[in-house]
Amino acid sequence: MSALSLKTYGMLAEFGTPADIFEAAMRCRDAGFSKWDVYTPFPIHGMDEAMGLRKSPVGWFTFCGGFTGFFSGMTMIWYMNGFDYPLVVGGKPLFTPLYAFPVSYELTILLSAFGTLFGMFFLNRLPKFYNPLFKNLRFRKATDDRYFIVIESADPKFSVEATRAFLTDSCHATAVELVED
């Protein structure tokens, strides 16, 4: 049993429709699994609640990026035109946030966008080019028109027989198979 679970990545269950996997996800959530995931070709509306996921924290990365962008823009312009090489144009003050605003605004957006993108990559642990699921031919349809649930063998509630029975009988998967690690 333990020798088997070392080689096993998890149990893969296939579903034919969004409604089927939606129900199955709720059953997996209620069964108390922790290391499991739903794989779908497009985001299914309401699936986060069905899986019991918390709200995505990507927004914090966006905020940090935007904050950095705005204040580095303001600081940069103050330093360059107001401090390091004071530039008098039209007798105006050397620095005001008004003329610095357009560039700081653009930098806010630029760094927010970078924060969002790289925050999302960080939270999703991407890029990740090796994944045991990629070796499974059936799983290739996960980006086409099939829907999958994988319960990992690392989950404390995982057992080959019981999990297989659970996915087949309670969740009504159309196919269930073990995935090698």
Next chain:
Amino acid sequence: MASSSASQPSRHPTSKGVVGSQSTPTPTLKVANAPRELEREPLVLNNRSIGWITNAIAGVCENPMPMWWWPAFILSFGGMMTMFSLIAYLVSTGVGVWGLNQPAAWAWDITNFVFWIGIGHAGTLISAVLFLLRQKWRTSVNRAAEAMTIFAVACAGIFPVFHTGRVWFALLPGYLIPFPNANEIWPQFRSPLLWDVFAVSTYGTVSLLFWYVGLIPDLATLRDRAKGFMRRFFYGLFSLGWTGSNRHWSNYEKAYLLLAGLSTPLVLSVHSIVSFDFAVSVVPGWHTTIFPPYFVAGAIFSGFGMVLTLLIPLRSLFKLHDIITLRHVELMCKVLLATGSIVGYAYGMEFFIAWYGGSPYELYAFKNRAFGPYWWSYWAMISCNVISPHFFWFKKLRVSVVFVWIVSIFVNIGMWFERFVIIVTSLHRDYLPSSWGYFTPTWVDVMTFAGSFGLFMTLFLLFIRFLPVIAISEVKGVTPQADPHHPLGGAKEHH
């Protein structure tokens, strides 16, 4: 429609209730009809299955390109190389090979810049603004429109960079990019021209990020269908190991929403800042407060013109009629009508304020626009931009694709002339009659601009060749088959 599913049916036994991967509509399910007043044309016609959508869109870049692609590519590539050669000629000889000179020191270069950057705006409007407004029809057109945005920004960037003449000063530290340099000079941040550098480069970068984020799940689809090693390697590399995990989708959707929320103020700011290039100066005809909204509306107008110019042939050449439907064309025509009306209003209001404002220079600038030596460009602009969108009050004309395509060409022409009118007619006669002049483009001007279309089309044709032209996962997501609470999504009766 070469699909892996067709060759491996045994591994995927179709069971009851499965929306099949073949192009069969689900015959057994009865969907209750909505009341007539709530009925809408579906976004994907003919009740196509999820698998059909994958095959139809991925098939475009998996199958060999049709015969027309090669002559189109060779022509575009030739245009692109012409442009690059002429730029080499300009850099090695001097900016005098273009026709611009005092008093019209900005001419075709900045006209072309504003023209191309404006084209880009429709892409961001479709991808970001319509996303925030929950306009689901955007999914069929956003990928191509975003690609168009990026390629248009690439074309736009060339002109302001090379009109500086000694381009190494523009790009290297000192003038545009704040970077410690031997002269210890920093850029002058009060200048709208510098704001423009930041606006356009941010716009190009964020558009690229947004486009790429949208592409990741579709690249994973192509990776999983890829036959050859090269395709599997490159699609695998750029899809970053995407699996479609819902834990990933959760963060992904939030990131996509945030990027849309960031792109919306960005797209409005970019053309506003482009208009500041003019409005912050004291040139009659430029120094007006109407410029930012007028430029943004014009940009969206021109961009939708270009989207229609590109997508109408694309949908018929690749038989994507079920995904880019007549309803999409019609809705885009309505956007043309709305933004075209704003542009027409702005033309009228400019004239009114020139008279009402009481500045003789301003009034002269506008009289000179309509009746001076460049009268032909003014009336070309008026006939293309003011008259042509108003055909779209009529549904019959909005759904006639050939007619829409022809009008979209006129919109493109008209919007180029708008920028030419604003720039050249305002500059060629300023305060001092002794320095008046008349700008004429040289052959280098003309061929460089023509060549920029070559660059644009080369990039677009390569995009068709290698990337999914429609956002596969997004289109799937807006079908009823994707809804777990809809009968077509497999929901049981009791839901």
